[in-house]
Amino acid sequence: MHRTTILFLLAIISLSVISCNSHKQSSEEKTSIDTTTNLMKQAEMMTGDNKGIGQYKDVPLTHPLDEAMLVKGQPLYEAKCFACHKLTDEKLVGPGWKGVTERRTPEWIMNFITNTDVMIDSDLVAQKMFVTCLVRMPSQGVTGDEARSILEFMRKNDGQK
Secondary structure (H helix, E strand, C coil): CCHHHHHHHHHHHHHHHHHHCCCCCCHHHHHHHHHHHHHHHHHHHCCCCCCCCCCCCCCCCCCCCCHHHHHHHHHHHHHHHCCCECCCCCECCCCCCCCHHHHCCHHHHHHHHHCHHHHHHHCHHHHHHHHHHCCCCCCCCCCHHHHHHHHHHHHHHCCCC
């Protein structure tokens, strides 16, 4: 098995053990929580350049924000993303978007939006989010241009100018 698959399976098993126990923590349970936390940190670090998996290797950003992309990005968010993602840090079905452009590279965001299934199956950061959310993000059939407009809208939501 691939190292990433083993880490992912270990994380899921550890999370299952933790979630099934609601009583006072023993030292054994604390060790299990620490192990899970360490596995998740390793998964985050093992992503290398953290660009995700897909065609986007370099996404040049505009400064200031591109108004034409913003005009397209907001209605795309409302049509394809709003039902599962809030613009705050609050989790709905999926994670909230506040701060996403500070936590993830533009390439990772573009690859996740356009290559969702492969990212969830192969990218450790995406797998960590799946474990947290417990719902697989469906592919929305978003084109590269649409994903770039959504990214620009995310940047505006994070206060970038």
